[in-house]
Amino acid sequence: MTSNALCFGDEFPAAGAPCSVQVDGDGLTVTFKSEGGDGAREVVPFSALTLSAGGLDHDHLVVKWTSAQGERTLYLKSPDVIRAFRETVPDHLGLPFAQAAERVRQVRHRRRLVWGLVGGVILATVLGLWSGADLLVELAVSRIPVEWEQKLGESAYRDFLTHQEVMKDGPAVTALGEMTQRLTEQIPNNPYKFEVAVVKSDVVNAFALPGGYVVVFTGLMKKAESGEEVAGVLSHELNHVLQRHGLERIVKSLGLLTVVAIVLGDQQGLVGMMKQLGVELLTLKFGREQETEADLTGLQLLQRAKIDPSGMIRFFERLSEKDEGRMEWLSTHPMSTARAERLKAEFAALPKKSPEPFTFDWKQVQASLGSQPVAVP
Amino acid sequence: MKSEILYPGAFPMVRVDLAAGEHIKAESGAMVACSPTIDIESKMEGGLLGALSRKFLTGEKFFFQTLRASRGPGEALLAPTVPGEIVILELDGVNEYMVQKDGFLAGADTIVIESKMQSLSRGLLGGEGFFILKISGKGTLVLNSFGAIHKIELKPDQEYIVDNSHLVAWSTTTSYNIEKATSGWVASFTSGEGFVCRFRGPGLVYIQSRNPGSFGAWIRQFIPVSE
Incomplete structure (x- = not known):
């Protein structure tokens, strides 16, 4: 089993616990790694989840729920898992999911726009110096x-x-x-x-x-x-x-x-x-x-x-x-x-x-x- | 690849044990000594364009060294340029770190190093420049700092404020905003802090106990001016 997500919670290290997330019809199955193979397994129904976008570039899907052990936060980045999530996500999570996805797109779009503008300004300055600024x-x-x-x-x-x-x-x-x-x-x-x-x-x-x-x-x-x-x-x-x-x-x-x-x-x-x-x-x-x-x-x-x-x-x-x-x-x-x-x-x-x-x-x-x-x- | 920090403190070295055929990447010029079984190759990570962009955009060195135990097992001693601590991280394939441009010392060949463009505000004000290294993959990663390295552990939604020039590396599950150190613009600069990064967990933030820029400014006053 290879890890495809990081799970954060009180008993996990601050860097996050590597885990494997599988999406099926009812919810998520999170399998934690332990010494010598698969360790603890948690099954979380969709109804318990809240979704948002997070991480440095807002490109992680952040899934939160409360388990018997306390608050859990899952950071997902693997495109495969996110795709599986989108395909099976029930209606009540559809909206938050779409909002999270929209947020990721917005951040990317805004960044591209800003860099495009900066690039344009630099280019214009260079061109201006080269040709227009004879005076x-x-x-x-x-x-x-x-x-x-x-x-x-x-x-x-x-x-x-x-x-x-x-x-x-x-x-x-x-x-x-x-x-x-x-x-x-x-x-x-x-x-x-x-x-x-x-x-x-x-x-x-x-x-x-x-x-x-x-x-x-x-x-x-x-x-x-x-x-x-x-x-x-x-x-x-x-x-x-x-x-x-x-x-x-x-x-x-x-x-x-x-x-x-x-x-x-x-x-x-x-x-x-x-x-x-x-x-x-x-x-x-x-x-x-x-x-x-x-x-x-x-x-x-x-x-x-x-x-x-x-x-x-x-x-x-x-x-x-x-x-x-x-x-x-x-x-x-x-x-x-x-x-x-x-x-x-x-x-x-x-x-x-x-x-x-x-x-x-x-x-x-x-x-x-x-x-x-x-x-x- | 097995690694061990020798002489921990201000002037450490890393000893890396390589099995036959194994190889690691290191910052150009990092090798101090090695077994005769080890070959040193220079390699442009990410091809010519990748190397060029790293050189011009992050100021990182153009070439990485590859140390390859091509004639049997051996060891290599590596050291950074600046005085300061070394930290060894194990990447498990899911963890990813952003590393400021001087922070990378060495890593297993299985780790992936990319130059990544920051957002404009982070690039302008964050103090690490527009391009930083994003390190992912699986294997050992060796980072170095100026001064001691301190690890800050952030729980989900926990916040912490770091002076931007003290950053070494941070996990990609964190996020941060640049803000003024104090509420007023003038006070922000007279307090000597200028801009700071407000980090939000979860994840790890590695910081260095000394600020290279300030140290440079401090030492400059003692350098005799030649006519």
């Missing part, structure tokens, strides 16, 4: 001083450059220096001291870190057909910095992760996350809106610096023609013809200015990079 992000970003931003960007920048081959001088560095100077001269109230590094790598890419640290790969310079094309990319990257896009992304993702960490109560993880931020900076992808913003403000900056913006548009068009995974700039900068089209329209709307050419010869700059311009495969 909040901007507010937070505007409160971060430029010096902090520079420190943040600088540590990631230095860290990145230690693993790379940086070009110290040469025509490519001089050319980029000229572009940077012509562009930055046109930025009113510029709080940033821009630093542009040329890194030897065949990757067709360029990126900007918060605080004015820009990295241009020689691969991109080899790919470009004119200085104006590189200046276009540079102008785009400078505007990521000026619009503090990197910081916006950090605050956004930090906000979400913080909520997640708080929800999961994993404060250790939070510290680890902060440390990882330096690494995250390098793989930081800008959002579509931020790309568009940097495109447009980049175009305007080119215009002010009297650099022909059609170079930028041409470069974008050329990149969008080849859907090849090898071009890094594409993966971080989703290219689409729509993007080039928008720039074209924007360019057409700008007042015409006669561009001033650069002082360097682009072919010579490219030649100094060590190899011929990459042939289109």
Whole structure:
């Protein structure tokens, strides 16, 4: 015989006496366990019973009666016994039984509802932080001083450059220096001291870190057909910095992760996350809106610096023609013809200015990079 | 599985005798010493998801140890991390206990350990977090506490009030409500009790004589602050 219920009463231990309950047509048969097998047996008619729901989660059926030995309380949880009980229960107990069952359902239902609500609130908070709270992000970003931003960007920048081959001088560095100077001269109230590094790598890419640290790969310079094309990319990257896009992304993702960490109560993880931020900076992808913003403000900056913006548009068009995974700039900068089209329209709307050419010869700059311009495969 | 508490008091250990082929679950890191016939395996109770939910939700360790007497009979010595008493319970297949997350030390392989979600008020105010362990099945269960373990026996409908951070384990036939320690909100917190649990029998409630959270706060004032 296996026990399927606990019986409480004066002579039983406080933890309850394990017993086996059987339901038949007249009532319950409760068989207590004793050393070496079945012990005392009590037969209780239905008429003597009162029913309720009880236990920690209100999921026990509590059966009470008064026997010759005193008050008895039986806690039943086994679904089999409860089912047998329901099937044979006489009318006068039917109502209390239904009430007890209803109470169990109510408790479960209420708990599910409360947790559903809590889950909903958490989800809404997370979603709100992720998408709707752009204003909040901007507010937070505007409160971060430029010096902090520079420190943040600088540590990631230095860290990145230690693993790379940086070009110290040469025509490519001089050319980029000229572009940077012509562009930055046109930025009113510029709080940033821009630093542009040329890194030897065949990757067709360029990126900007918060605080004015820009990295241009020689691969991109080899790919470009004119200085104006590189200046276009540079102008785009400078505007990521000026619009503090990197910081916006950090605050956004930090906000979400913080909520997640708080929800999961994993404060250790939070510290680890902060440390990882330096690494995250390098793989930081800008959002579509931020790309568009940097495109447009980049175009305007080119215009002010009297650099022909059609170079930028041409470069974008050329990149969008080849859907090849090898071009890094594409993966971080989703290219689409729509993007080039928008720039074209924007360019057409700008007042015409006669561009001033650069002082360097682009072919010579490219030649100094060590190899011929990459042939289109 | 036979078990015996050695050095009862603040720094006890449990000696578990295993017959050949027998195995037990223990909290990760609980093993102090064992016979060479015993193999230690780590096992994710309840599969990966169960283990993950236990880790993130109850703060319990991700893995349980399994100590298996695979090369003949042997014994193992187990001890908890914190100073405090150990209690051995025999589950008979009908008894079930809720155990706060640090309370489990070891158990026969036949016992079942689940993470269970509490109701919102209990989770927020009960001091054990939203998820606690529900232990059922048949066999020996070894619990540990911070300080001494005290057993409260409740008759049907008998009530008892326990400070929430002193709870170790309680049977599922009991029920409890969270309430303020005193009638006023301010007095509730200035009395140092905050919230308490009003338990209602029948069943057993195991409590610990020390409050880990308060002890942590007390000891923090002696830790030198490094610049």
